[in-house]
Amino acid sequence: MEGSIEKFIFTLIVAIIILVIALLHVAYLTYAERKIIARMQQRLGPNRVGPRGLLQPIADMLKLLTKEDITPYGVDKPIFYIAPFISLVCAGTGVALIPLWENLILSNINVGLLFILALSSLASYGVILSGWGSNSRYAFLGGLRASAQVISYEIAMSLSLLSVVLMAGSLNLMDIVKAQINSPYKIYLIPQIIAFYVFIISAVAECNRVPFDLPEAETELVAGYFVEYSAMRFAIFYLAEYFGMVIMSALAVTCFLGGWVGPFEVPYVPFFWFLLKLYILLFIYIWVRATLPRYRYDQLMGLGWKVLIPVALINLFLTAFLKLIF
Amino acid sequence: MNWDLIIFYYLAIVMIFSSVFAIFSRHPIYTVLLVLIMIIHQAFLLLTLGAEFLTVVQLIVYAGAILVLFLFVVYLINLRKETKRNIFIKKISIVALVFLLLSAILIKNLFIFLSLSPSFKAYLPFNLEEKPNVWWIANYLFRNYLLQFEIIGVILLVAIFGACFLIRKVKIVEEK
Numbered sequence: 001m002e003g004s005i006e007k008f009i010f011t012l013i014v015a016i017i018i019l020v021i022a023l024l025h026v027a028y029l030t031y032a033e034r035k036i037i038a039r040m041q042q043r044l045g046p047n048r049v050g051p052r053g054l055l056q057p058i059a060d061m062l063k064l065l066t067k068e069d070i071t072p073y074g075v076d077k078p079i080f081y082i083a084p085f086i087s088l089v090c091a092g093t094g095v096a097l098i099p100l101w102e103n104l105i106l107s108n109i110n111v112g113l114l115f116i117l118a119l120s121s122l123a124s125y126g127v128i129l130s131g132w133g134s135n136s137r138y139a140f141l142g143g144l145r146a147s148a149q150v151i152s153y154e155i156a157m158s159l160s161l162l163s164v165v166l167m168a169g170s171l172n173l174m175d176i177v178k179a180q181i182n183s184p185y186k187i188y189l190i191p192q193i194i195a196f197y198v199f200i201i202s203a204v205a206e207c208n209r210v211p212f213d214l215p216e217a218e219t220e221l222v223a224g225y226f227v228e229y230s231a232m233r234f235a236i237f238y239l240a241e242y243f244g245m246v247i248m249s250a251l252a253v254t255c256f257l258g259g260w261v262g263p264f265e266v267p268y269v270p271f272f273w274f275l276l277k278l279y280i281l282l283f284i285y286i287w288v289r290a291t292l293p294r295y296r297y298d299q300l301m302g303l304g305w306k307v308l309i310p311v312a313l314i315n316l317f318l319t320a321f322l323k324l325i326f
Numbered sequence: 327m328n329w330d331l332i333i334f335y336y337l338a339i340v341m342i343f344s345s346v347f348a349i350f351s352r353h354p355i356y357t358v359l360l361v362l363i364m365i366i367h368q369a370f371l372l373l374t375l376g377a378e379f380l381t382v383v384q385l386i387v388y389a390g391a392i393l394v395l396f397l398f399v400v401y402l403i404n405l406r407k408e409t410k411r412n413i414f415i416k417k418i419s420i421v422a423l424v425f426l427l428l429s430a431i432l433i434k435n436l437f438i439f440l441s442l443s444p445s446f447k448a449y450l451p452f453n454l455e456e457k458p459n460v461w462w463i464a465n466y467l468f469r470n471y472l473l474q475f476e477i478i479g480v481i482l483l484v485a486i487f488g489a490c491f492l493i494r495k496v497k498i499v500e501e502k
Contacts, residue, residue, distance in 0.1 A: 079355065110458045114382040121390025125362070128397050132355060140401075147398055151391070171379075171460060 015096065015106055022095045026242045027057040033286045040290040067231035072135065075228065079133035084226075084233045087126030087240035090119045094247035099174045101260045101271045112173040113165065116251055117158055120206060124150040126240065127208075127215065127225050134228040142224030145297065146215035149205060152304040153212075157202040159312035160195040163319040164188055164255045177259035187258035194315040196256045198308050200284070203248035205304065207241060209285060211292040212300055249281035250274075257281075330374065337371045340364075354400045358393055365389050379459035 031046065031053070038045030046053035071080065094116045096106040109115060124147055131143015165171055167188060168179035180188050189196055205212040208224075216224030226237040253259060253274060262273030295303070341364050348360035369384040467475055 076355070079359075109378060111378050111382045111460070114379070114386065118382050118385035118390055121386055121394070124390075124394055125397075128394070128401065129355075129359075132397075132401055144398075144401060147394060147401070151394060151398075154390075171458075 011106065014104075018095060018100075018106060019092070022092070022243070022246065023239075025246055026239055027061065029242050029246065029282060030060070030238075031057045032282070033289070036283070036286045037290045040287075061235065064231055064235040069231040069233065072228050074135040076133040076135070079129050080228075081233075083126050083130035083133060084229065084236035084240070085126075086129065087123055088236050088243065090123035090126065091240040091243035091247060093119055094251070097173060098247070098250045098254055099177055099259055100274055104271065105174060108172070108174050111171045113161060113171045113176070113251075113255070116247070117154070117161070120157075120244070120247075121150070121154055123240070123244065126237075130229070130237070131225040134225070136228050138222050138227045139225050142215045142227070146208060146225055149208070149212065149215065149300065149304075152301060153202040153205040153308070156198055156304060156308035156312050157206060159309065159316055160198040160202065161251075161255060163192055163195045163312075163316045166316070166319050166323060167192065173254050176255055177261070180258045181261050186261065187256065189256045189258075192256060192315075192319070194311060195319075196252070198312045198315070199252060199256070200281075202304070202308060203252065204285065204288060205300070207244045207248060207285075209241075209245070210289040211295050213294060214297055214300060245282065245285055246278070249278050249285070252281055253277040333374055334371070337367045337374070341367045341371070355397070358397050358400060361396075362389055362393050365393065377459060379463060 034056070035045040035053070046056040049055040049059045071077065097109070097112045097116055099105040099108070127146040127150070128143050131139045131141075131146065134140070164176065167183070168176040170176060170179065180186065183191075185191060208215050216226070226234060229237060257277045258273075260271050260274045262276075266272040344360045344364040344367070348357045348364065351357045351360060365384065365388045369381045369389070372384060373381040
């Protein structure tokens with residue numbers, strides 16, 4: 001019994017450390033986004049708080065923490081209060097399942113991949129409930145769009161990940177990385193380039209990012225489903241969105257880019273390659289945001305149902321067929 | 327009192343109460359949320375039995391897809407509050423009969439359940455430690471129950487055709 005308590009405390013400490021590191025990543029992702037987009041638009045970006053504006057995310061956080069938490073008239077209070085937390089918990093729990101390194105994974109369960117998909121589908125509750133509970137037309141429309149979008153793109157995402165599962169023969173994320181190391185190309189990006197493509201597009205759509213940010217399109221809906229939120233609750237939604245980006249990128253690194261493995265070992269930093277790949281993918285997210293215009297809603301649905309799902313299905317059958325032959 | 331039992335009673339009590347409240351709730355969104363709570367607890371009950379794959383499938387299919395669709399429908403018809411009180415309990419004799427029959431089944435099963443040994447693993451036809459969940463389910467589904475599986479697939483396909491047909495019909499009417 002004592003051993004299990006020690007193990008519990010150890011896991012708890014590691015979990016807190018990983019959570020803090022992930023939160024710092026999320027905070028500085030907002031900073032990186034503002035800086036990179038500013039550079040791409042020939043501006044300077046945040047540069048007042050600290051050297052080169054490096055303390056900007058902390059200043060933002062303090063500002064949001066100390067602001068007044070407004071509850072608008074006519075909202076459904078329990079739902080209005082609980083919705084941001086549903087979003088954050090569903091977005092953040094995925095960190096526990098991502099293998100950062102061979103010996104560094106918080107929860108190595110056999111169905112890790114499916115669990116992350118389950119969490120991402122549960123995350124739509126936060127969006128739908130906040131849209132419904134806010135008693136606002138903008139939030140309502142945003143929630144409606146978000147739920148339809150998330151349900152549609154989840155299918156394409158699951159199908160693209162299924163072909164990876166077929167190749168690895170396991171749903172355990174650790175086993176998927178190990179299967180990639182033993183495969184001839186070392187990473188699944190090369191044989192599964194179509195699945196990777198589908199996955200990245202649907203991950204962008206799942207996170208409600210540009211060019212699929214219709215649920216929170218500023219020019220149409222002010223801020224979409226979280227338009228009525230202020231102060232900390234708004235910050236939690238913001239955090240959940242960026243957490244979603246980090247988790248989706250980490251999942252792509254794990255399933256397609258070979259996890260922690262690199263061309264050579266970096267001494268003392270075993271997860272160097274993991275972080276590098278993660279940063280490249282996050283940069284692509286921001287790059288896409290700075291480059292592409294927003295889709296129309298029917299185009300978004302058409303892309304999801306008529307292009308991505310058939311492509312992912314064909315890729316899945318092809319993978320199964322090739323696996324059967326070789 | 328070991329941890330397994332405490333967890334089981336917690337899950338069971340929450341499941342019973344959330345389903346009862348879901349039935350008596352007059353607010354459609356709260357009903358869906360209470361059912362969601364019930365389904366999540368049910369999923370974790372499966373987890374305590376070592377059925378991790380079923381847990382995740384329960385979360386993805388029921389919580390992530392079906393209930394979201396329910397919520398979507400409630401959303402679209404915008405039911406703020408159910409004001410109409412429906413009186414469907416008119417024939418109290420039939421209700422009593424159904425209630426008694428269901429209770430009889432429940433009590434009979436309760437006796438069977440009490441006579442079983444507390445370890446569920448004694449009843450599993452396979453060893454969970456040997457191979458992962460998914461392997462066993464696939465093995466049973468695609469060997470022993472392949473025909474039933476295919477029949478369900480065909481039925482679902484027919485349902486999809488039906489849905490597509492309904493949509494088509496509306497479009498043709500509009501064109502005329």
